[in-house]
Amino acid sequence: MARQSGDVIVDLRNISLRFGGVKALTDISFDVREHEIRSIIGPNGAGKSSMLNVINGVYHPQEGQIHFRGQLRRRMEPHHAAEQGIARTFQNIALFRGMTVLDNIMTGRALKMRCNFLQHALYWGAAQREEVAHRLKVEEIIEFLEIQSIRKTPVGRLPYGLQKRVELARALAAEPHILLLDEPMAGMNVEEKQDMCRFILDVNDHYGTTIVLIEHDMGVVMDISDRVVVLDYGRKIGDGLPDEVKNDPDVIRAYLGGAH
Amino acid sequence: MLYREAGQFKSSYAEDGRIFPIRQDRVGFTLLMLVFGVAVPLLANEYWLKAILTPVLIFSLAAIGLNILTGYAGQLSLGSAAFMAVGAFAAYNFILRVDGMPFLLALALAGLAAALVGVLFGLPSLRIKGFYLAVATLAAQFFIVWVLVKFPWFSNHSSSGVVTAQEVSILGYAFVSPEAKYVLTFLVVAVLALAAKNLVRSATGRAWMAVRDMDVAAQVIGFRLMRTKLLAFAVSSFYCGVAGALYAYTYIGTVEPEGFNLDLSFKILFMIIIGGVGSILGAFLGAAFIVLLPILLDNLVPALFGDALGAGFASNLQLIIFGGLIIFFLIVEPHGLARLWQIAKEKLRLWPFPH
Incomplete structure (x- = not known):
């Protein structure tokens, strides 16, 4: 199933990231094309999450350049990334536990809301209209991800699989161009994984969202990715179509286990 | 049996977003406002108005302020009393030094002055969290009281440091009687409580709670931590400042900086802990509890x-x-x-047929 992928949207060139003496990423280059599902795989500690954190501005690489839509990106903060349309989910669920599902997803709309706090204090006219308008959009996502029945539930009370889904909903609420998913299927059973795969493919298809995915389940990765990049000990050891990567001897040795 | 929502349907998101979505709640709340806004000032005796109801309202306002900062935005503060002091002395000086200063404007300016000071002492929150931030706000508590004592200008060079609040008058009407002062307090607190409730149920409140619950995720979504936290400090201090001004003008009448000490800050903290952290209603319940319990014990212990x-x-x-x-x-x-x-309301919805 070869989907049509577009121009390069994120171009990472020679990225190196260090924490003190620890080299998290060394000289990594790869690109992400518009509308594709790009997977990052690798053993634990390979630097996959660090890579996502570099893309959305949580970490600042010491060396290398990031071009976003052809523009060289200077040092940026996470909210800049959000403003440019990059949303993400986290490996360990990072929902706002004290809030309901609905409020959590509404936070995803924050950057699109224009009223100031004085208007909010009045909650009249513009502020209320804005709240309702964004609620409509959020309800669309709630329906899309089939979580209507839990919209008023505090997220802390939800089972793990649903929390992951709510986190995806929160990221989608921002209507991102690029969605970074950090192990969206970790700890799920087969049915939940199938649901999540379906949602990811639907998002990619329906909203045209570019997706960068970290995942350990090789079956899932090989099935849904357009291209795969493989990291090991902070270095890139493979990059290409799923089938190419699968048969790359380096990747097999480092990741899928060599012959002993 | 009376408290049922069966048959009440919401047909728009605006209806779903109401503060009281259930009709019985709306009726109950209106009755409550009528009782405390009309019946109480007409019927209650002077002792109740002066010594119990007015202070409960004022402390509720301060507790709302602290609850915004601690309960909603997650920034622990031990400086609420100091921000009340800023409000009280700012109102005093505005009325003293500006001819014809309307009281309500002075009240708002007192709140703004406290907000400004609050933002200043909120700056450390950008670097430190939790208990360490509490210690930084403790510095605000001692520093502000010290400044108010050290520079006699604030108390208009009063030799004892005690200032007497001027008479409150709005549009020529002098608020002298306990009833009038109570009604004024009630109105100010009601309006500000409604504004607080609106803030916390809208995008501003969600931003605060997001920062409270998971600041990294909040940043990734696009919230700016600095702006969100400082806004919480400003709004919280505004509420404390207005509460402080009311404390001086409609409650005790004479104030000194040492009256706004750490004990008072702790008292307000207890109010929100007992009333409910992250709840506007909780601020009122907590304030009532903390003010009423000692009075109750005062009467109960000798009787027993x-x-x-x-x-x-x-x-x-x-x-x-x-x-x-x-x-x-x-x-x-x-x-x-x-x-x-x-919990009581949830039980009541099913009573008397819980299955």
Whole structure:
């Protein structure tokens, strides 16, 4: 199933990231094309999450350049990334536990809301209209991800699989161009994984969202990715179509286990 | 049986977003406002108005302020009393030094002055969290009181440092009687409480709670931590400042900087812990609890034990009971009185046929 992928949207060139003496990423280059599902795989500690954190501005690489839509990106903060349309989910669920599902997803709309706090204090006219308008959009996502029945539930009370889904909903609420998913299927059973795969493919298809995915389940990765990049000990050891990567001897040795 | 939402349907998101989505709640709340806004000032005696109801309202306002900062935005503060002091002395000086300053404007300016100071002492929150931030706000508590004592200009060079609040008058009407002062306090608190409720149920409140619950995720979504936290400090201090000004003008009448000490800050902190952290209703319940309980014990302990204990022991016993009750509450319901109320309502929805 070869989907049509577009121009390069994120171009990472020679990225190196260090924490003190620890080299998290060394000289990594790869690109992400518009509308594709790009997977990052690798053993634990390979630097996959660090890579996502570099893309959305949580970490600042010491060396290398990031071009976003052809523009060289200077040092940026996470909210800049959000403003440019990059949303993400986290490996360990990072929902706002004290809030309901609905409020959590509404936070995803924050950057699109224009009223100031004085208007909010009045909650009249513009502020209320804005709240309702964004609620409509959020309800669309709630329906899309089939979580209507839990919209008023505090997220802390939800089972793990649903929390992951709510986190995806929160990221989608921002209507991102690029969605970074950090192990969206970790700890799920087969049915939940199938649901999540379906949602990811639907998002990619329906909203045209570019997706960068970290995942350990090789079956899932090989099935849904357009291209795969493989990291090991902070270095890139493979990059290409799923089938190419699968048969790359380096990747097999480092990741899928060599012959002993 | 009376408290049922069956048959009440919401047909728009605006209806779903109401503060009281259930009709019985709306009726109940209107009655409550009529009782406290109309019946109480007409019927209650002077002692109740002056010594109980007015301070409960004022402390509720301060507790709302602290609850915005601590309960919603997650920034622990021990400086609420100091921000009240800023409000009280700012109002005093605005009315003293500006000819024809309207009282309500002075009240708003007092709140703004406190907000400004609050933002200043909120700056450390950008680098430090939790207990360490609490210590930084403790610095605000001592520093502000020290400044107000050190520079006699603030108390208009009064030799004792005590200032007497000027007479409150709005549009020529002088608020002198306890009834009038109570009604004024009630109106100001009601309006500000509504504004607070609106803030916390809208995008501003969600931003605060997001920063409270998971600041990294909040940043990734696009919230700016600095702006969000400082806004919480500003709004919180505004509420404390207005509460402080009311404390001076409609409650005790004469204030000195040392009156706004750490004890008062702790008292407000207890109010939100007992009332419910992260709840506007909780601020009112907590304030009522903290103000009423000592008065209740004052009357109860002598009635139960007579003079057998001696005056010294009786007053100590009250403190012991007070502390014990607080601990009991925290163990039984760590989310406070507001949560108990919520549970009661949920039970009531099913009563008397719970299955």
